[in-house]
Amino acid sequence: MDGYVERLLWVDLTERRVWDEPLDEEWARQFVGGSGLAARILYEMVDGDTDPLGPENPLILMTGPLVGTPMPSAGRLSVCALSPLTGIWGESNTGGFVGPELRFAGYDGVVITGRADRPVWLSIVEGRAELHDAADLWGLDSYETQERMRAALNEPKARVLCIGLAGEREVKFAAVMNDHGRAAGRTGMGAVMGAKNLKAVALRGTAKVPVADPDGLKAVVREINANVDEDMAAMALRLAGTAGYVDMALMYGDLPIRYYQQGEWEPASNLSGVLLADQYLTRSTACYRCPIACGRETRAPSYGLEKADGPEYETLGALGSLLMIDDLEAVIYAGHLCNRYGLDTISTGCTIGLAVEMFERGVLTPADTDGLELRYGDAATVHRLIEMIARREGFGDLLAEGSAALADRFGVPDLAVVVNRLEVPMHDPRAFVGMAVTYALSPRGACHMQGDMYGVDTGQGPPVELGVVPGDRFDDSEEKGRIAARQQAWRNLYNAMILCQFQNPGVERVLRALDAVTGWGLEVEDLLRLGKGIVTLKRRLNLRRGLTRANDRLPDLLMRPLAEGGTEGTVPDLDRLLAGAYAEFGWDPQTGTPPD
Ligand code: SF4
Incomplete structure (x- = not known):
């Protein structure tokens, strides 16, 4: 399988046991990597009653096929679990270097279950994983922890994921920190880590990610890098x-x-x-x-x-x-x-x-x-x-x-x-009404990284080949709802490959890069199919956790028009937008459920 290391590390903290499992090729082809593949794994492991802070909730660190390859801005890592803040699907991805380093250390991802009886940290160095006592690290802030891990491993180039005091105290919106101040910030993944008594994961390796067509990848990378200097955004x-x-x-x-x-x-x-x-x-x-x-x-x-x-x-x-x-x-x-x-x-x-x-x-x-x-x-x-x-x-x-x-x-x-209990980020859906769909249907609660319609309507690299066409920011038609749904699918695919959303080299180049890495021979229409499949899987998981059509809503304060400013008098027609989005995803118009 080009594009994958083909190995997952499994960790049972209760039993203090680590072991390798092969990556499921069919799942990788269907859900790609990152939060897509993590959702597929988690779907098998939790039910409607699983306590997000309990030992049964797996904490999943997952890379994607582009991570650690020469593809620019693909150095990310997804951190996923049921969210203790929202009770539903939780995901967050972080930049820096931890994603590539995990692959260089020999793994596509790590699935952590159980709960250690005392604080521990995990090292993964050159394909070898070990658990260590973390009693003397408990209470340290995220910066000190990262330094102490490097010193403990005697590896100045080790990359570290860790929690600070907030994660230890299971603050429901605690982040997982890495590479100084980079963060997998949203949905409380740091609290899940804290509940497992896991202070840090330190990574170091020199393995290479197998690439199907290195020359093809090199060519597209050259184009992308050259294009950056002309890209206004x-x-x-x-x-x-x-x-x-x-x-x-x-x-x-x-x-x-x-x-x-x-x-x-x-x-x-x-x-x-x-x-x-x-x-x-x-x-x-x-x-x-x-x-x-x-x-x-x-x-x-x-x-x-x-x-x-x-x-x-x-x-x-x-x-x-x-x-x-x-x-x-x-x-x-x-x-x-x-x-x-x-x-x-x-x-x-x-x-x-x-x-x-x-x-x-x-x-x-x-x-x-x-x-x-x-x-x-x-x-x-x-x-x-x-x-x-x-x-x-x-x-x-x-x-x-x-x-x-x-x-x-x-x-x-x-x-x-x-x-859905996640705080709304700093993009007002009255300003770009497509964001109303993004927030209402986002699988992790209000999230701007699940379909940045403000980027689409300001022309920042929208994937027009996928039918994501920039338009009037106040247009709240069914067609706008469809466009927002397509953008949500596209960004879910981004979060699976994993590619930074600030890097928008265009659909054709992303497709060429993905094909050069995996050798899958995909067509443009496959990209939307994959993205929609990932969104739908996360929705099924959330329905299993008790969400219904009634949860596809915006908070009251955002449905009131403001008297002045750039959104003066505007409130989106959410029902009309959602009708378009359900149709685009192929979900039932009344119940919002995907077909069996
Ligand atoms: S553009 Fe993305 S990949 Fe590049 S530095 Fe910023 S967050 Fe990191």
Whole structure:
């Protein structure tokens, strides 16, 4: 099987046992890799009652066929399990170098089950896996842990996945961290790792990934790399990182302000990527073989911080404009705290945002918040709350359960801006209404990486050959729903191959690269078929976990028009959009279920 190492590592932490299993070729051909293949494996292992924090929930680390090959921007790793935050399918993928390193260490993926009776870490070096005692690592932050792992292995080039304090304390939106400040952030995969008493996975290897047609791959890689210098979106990312989108998002009304309730706020421009680059950027960083290098290394001297990773656009929104904080250094510092403790910046900012909104409305009082006054624009309190969440200290223990649980607890469930209990990222579906479909049908709850319709409608490399045609951002027709469904299928395939979504070399080149690596001889129409199959499998899993058609919805606050700004007066017709999307996926129009 070209494109695969053909080996999975299985780990039973309860029994402290590791062993190899062959990769199932048929599953690989159907679900490709990454979160697609991980979903297929998990589908066999869980049922409607499996506790996401219990030993039966497998934590799956999975690469895809492009990972570790010369294909640019394909250095990613999927981290998947049932989510403790949402109760349904959980996935997150991370950049950096851990994905390729896992393959060089000899494996396509790792399936971790059980629960160790005391903290452990796992090393996978040159095809050999071992469990080690982690008692002296428990309590370390994510940066220290990565350094300690390299020292323990005496491998300065080892790559490390780990949790910080938040994962250890099973904060429901804890992240898995790697390569300094890279994160598999969403859906609480760090809590799953913490519940298993697994502090870290360290990787090192020198094996090669078999490629069917090395010359064919070389040719397409050359074209892609040459194309990057002429691609406006890639150039913007190189210059200003994802933070470069802040100004544009503000203009479109895509950037959430004041917990999604305000359309305009001039100080938000203080969070722009250009300012970040001018004042706080120390260097750009790149993932494995990425010619774009969108990563930011920054500083926040007012906080005595000389080296921080990020912030990304999502962090600037969630810990900035959403909370009415326009102090760039304060946001850098907040993002850094999240990275240290291993917290998803989106869910952290959104949960704090909800708490602030509840406080402003009088739903929460100082009696509930350990005496803290929660107000918009108060960066110092946000920093304090992040610490409290990571430690599950006082009111932080409530916040650590996420927005939906917080709103439920105080009898205001409709106030939480979540879809299927996952906090909505920094793309407002009133600004690009195709995002309404993306969020409502995303297999992991509200997620912008499951169909970036803001990218489609602003012409950032849409796969037009697959019928994903850019159009009016406010068009909420059935056809738009179909387009959003196709984009969701395309991005699910991206998350299976795995390719970074900021690298958009076009359908033809992606197809040539996939074929050169695997030798599968696919046609363009096969790409949509594969992507739809992956989305449908994840949907079946979620239906088994209790979701129904009624869960395909948007939160109330996002269905209210804003009085001003780039989305003034707009609310998408979700039912019409969904009718198109169900038809595109071939699901029942009434129940939203896939055919048997
Ligand atoms: S574009 Fe950014 S996130 Fe994507 S692979 Fe390159 S450096 Fe990593």
